[in-house]
Amino acid sequence: MAKECLCQADEIVVFPCSGGSNCGQIANDVAVRLTEEGIGTLFCLAGIGAHIPGMIESVKSAKRIVAIDGCSAACAKKTIEHAGLNVTDYIDITQEGIAKNKDFKLSQQDILFIVKRAKQELAKER
Numbered sequence: 001m002a003k004e005c006l007c008q009a010d011e012i013v014v015f016p017c018s019g020g021s022n023c024g025q026i027a028n029d030v031a032v033r034l035t036e037e038g039i040g041t042l043f044c045l046a047g048i049g050a051h052i053p054g055m056i057e058s059v060k061s062a063k064r065i066v067a068i069d070g071c072s073a074a075c076a077k078k079t080i081e082h083a084g085l086n087v088t089d090y091i092d093i094t095q096e097g098i099a100k101n102k103d104f105k106l107s108q109q110d111i112l113f114i115v116k117r118a119k120q121e122l123a124k125e126r
């Protein structure tokens, strides 16, 4: 049976793809909310993509690396892996049943649903 994660917020780094679609921006909002709730810490995906050494070193010490992608292109996950880091927890928002489009009036219901899904993933022991 899975035990609950006992990591501190700063030991859990959260990378949304922050892409140019409703789903990419839902990913961003979810990461902000997880940070505001003290569950994890929003981190700069662009810094990892740029291979900034200090940022990669910071992430290496994290216990959980969460990637939230807007769609199955998996840009956040691939960016993290390209830097030699391993994603421990992953969400693809389109796989959660939310269709990708260019409507940036984001659904609060969709955001809350993905926040809930992220919490469920983080409740699992890795």
Ligand code: SF4
Residues within 6 Å of the ligand: 017, 018, 019, 020, 021, 023, 024, 069, 070, 071, 072, 073, 074, 075, 076
């Ligand atoms: S994962 Fe999808 S939504 Fe996110 S940046 Fe890539 S293509 Fe855009």
